[in-house]
Amino acid sequence: MSNTHLWDSIDVHLLRVLHLLLTECSVSQAARRLNQSQPAVSTALRRLRDLTGDPLLVRSKNGMTPTERGAALLEPVRQALASIEQIATNPDRFDPASTRRTFNVATPDYLDPTLLGHILSRFHTLAPQAQVVFHSFSPEQDFASSLAEGRLDVVIGNWPHPPEQLRLAPLFEDEVVCMMREDHPLAARPLTAKGYLEAEHLAPTPYSVGQRGVIDTYLARERLKRNVVAWVPYFSFAPYMLLESDMLFTCPRSFAEHFARRLPLALARAPMEYPLMAFSLLWHERSHQAEECRWFREQLVSLIRSNYAGQPPSRALPSIPTAPQRLPSLV
Numbered sequence: 001m002s003n004t005h006l007w008d009s010i011d012v013h014l015l016r017v018l019h020l021l022l023t024e025c026s027v028s029q030a031a032r033r034l035n036q037s038q039p040a041v042s043t044a045l046r047r048l049r050d051l052t053g054d055p056l057l058v059r060s061k062n063g064m065t066p067t068e069r070g071a072a073l074l075e076p077v078r079q080a081l082a083s084i085e086q087i088a089t090n091p092d093r094f095d096p097a098s099t100r101r102t103f104n105v106a107t108p109d110y111l112d113p114t115l116l117g118h119i120l121s122r123f124h125t126l127a128p129q130a131q132v133v134f135h136s137f138s139p140e141q142d143f144a145s146s147l148a149e150g151r152l153d154v155v156i157g158n159w160p161h162p163p164e165q166l167r168l169a170p171l172f173e174d175e176v177v178c179m180m181r182e183d184h185p186l187a188a189r190p191l192t193a194k195g196y197l198e199a200e201h202l203a204p205t206p207y208s209v210g211q212r213g214v215i216d217t218y219l220a221r222e223r224l225k226r227n228v229v230a231w232v233p234y235f236s237f238a239p240y241m242l243l244e245s246d247m248l249f250t251c252p253r254s255f256a257e258h259f260a261r262r263l264p265l266a267l268a269r270a271p272m273e274y275p276l277m278a279f280s281l282l283w284h285e286r287s288h289q290a291e292e293c294r295w296f297r298e299q300l301v302s303l304i305r306s307n308y309a310g311q312p313p314s315r316a317l318p319s320i321p322t323a324p325q326r327l328p329s330l331v
Contacts, residue, residue, distance in 0.1 A: 010051060015081055017044040021057055022074045025064045094291040096127040103130065103296050106137035106146070106155040110204075110235040111279075112254040115307060122303055147284035153293055154300065155282045162280060167288055169281045169301050172308035174252040176215070176274040181242050182264040191268040197226050202238055202247040205231040215250050218274055239263055252277055254308070279304075 020030040021041070031041040049055055054069040066074070103123075107116070116134060123132050137143060137157055144163050146152040162168055178196065180187060186195055204213055212220060219225060230247065232238050238249045239259035249256075256267050281301060287293040 010048075012081075012084055014044060014048060014051075015077055015084075017041060018048055018056070018073065019077045019081060021045060021048075021064075022066050022070055022077070025057065025066065027064070094295060096130070096295060098129065099127055099292060100129045101127075101131075101292055102133060103154075104133050104135060104152045105300075106135040106141075106143055106152050106157075108137050108157050110252055110255050111156065112252075112258045113236070114258055115254070115304065118303060118307060119300065122299060126299065143282075144284075147282065148286060150286065153283065153287060154297060156279060156300075156304075157282070158277045158279045162282060166282045166284060169297070171279045171281055171301065171304045173276040173278050174254050174308075175276055176250060176270050177253045177256050178268045178270050179239065179242060179249045179251060179256045179260065180247070180266055180268070181245075182266050184246060184248075184266065186248070186268070187266045191271050193271040196248070196271045197224060199227060200229045200245070200247045201226050202230050202232055202241060202245075202249045203228045204235065205233045215274065219272070222272070224272075239265060250274075 017030065017034065020033050021027065024030045024033065027041050027045065028038055031038045034041065045056070052069065052073075055067050056070040056073070057064045057066055105119075120132060123130060135152065137155060143152065143155050143157075144166060147155065147166065156171070158174075178191060186199060203215070206213060216226070216228070230241070230245075232241060235251065235255060238251070240263070241247070242249055242265060243263065250270060253267075256265075259265055260267050281297060281304075283293070283297060
């Protein structure tokens with residue numbers, strides 16, 4: 001009998017019988033351990049002998065003793081049973097306080113940097129031995145494959161139409177605002193559509209040649225065009241570049257507020273009806289049931305939603321006045 005056919009014919013019960021026969025060297029002892037009758041164990045032994053083509057156990061002076069073949073099978077059978085038990089047994093309960101797992105998160109660079117600090121603070125408190133790794137994220141990256149292959153645990157981002165094969169949890173919505181230096185000529189009066197379009201603009205560098213960003217795509221649909229004079233590869237560069245120029249930077253409100261609290265910058269409502277930016281958490285089915293991944297997602301969703309709970313996305317919000325002004329200090 002071929003090895004493939006042999007192992008196809010041996011079930012878990014026969015493996016248990018063989019293991020006990022080889023360790024007890026007694027049919028009656030094996031039967032007692034299995035809570036079965038001696039004839040049932042003898043029948044199983046005969047089947048094992050037929051399958052292996054070896055007696056496996058033979059009579060000796062002190063009862064029964066394994067044959068050379070039987071003795072050689074003891075360790076592989078023990079390992080096979082241990083592997084089967086591992087498959088059938090639920091894993092140990094996940095303990096955040098003792099885990100050393102590394103959680104991988106991809107985020108766009110236009111999230112509020114303070115939010116990432118809040119995330120790290122919570123995880124350092126709840127899972128002090130774990131690590132959180134933030135990865136850069138952009139639309140041209142194949143983040144769906146990274147999630148499917150386990151290189152990423154979750155992705156935070158905003159998509160009009162996220163991939164259908166991924167799981168999704170809504171996080172928050174953010175409005176689009178304009179940021180400029182505090183003494184910008186447009187900071188002294190309400191920002192009009194004409195003034196906005198004619199002003200000099202700083203824009204995020206497109207991900208590929210000829211591709212428009214979200215803002216310019218929206219304006220093109222409205223048959224409008226703004227005056228972009230410079231491009232920047234990273235959002236975090238933009239606030240500092242504004243301090244030395246008359247450029248405007250159009251970006252998410254939470255991002256803009258973070259820098260306006262720390263630098264002499266002003267915010268104004270965008271005069272265009274830009275759609276709200278809906279941020280979500282995405283993950284793959286492969287990690288949906290894993291307890292540690294579920295815990296990680298629950299912490300992220302809870303923290304991020306609570307962080308934005310008091311900031312409803314509305315263009316009528318009083319915290320962004322019609323006439324731009326510097327936001328008050330956080331202190």
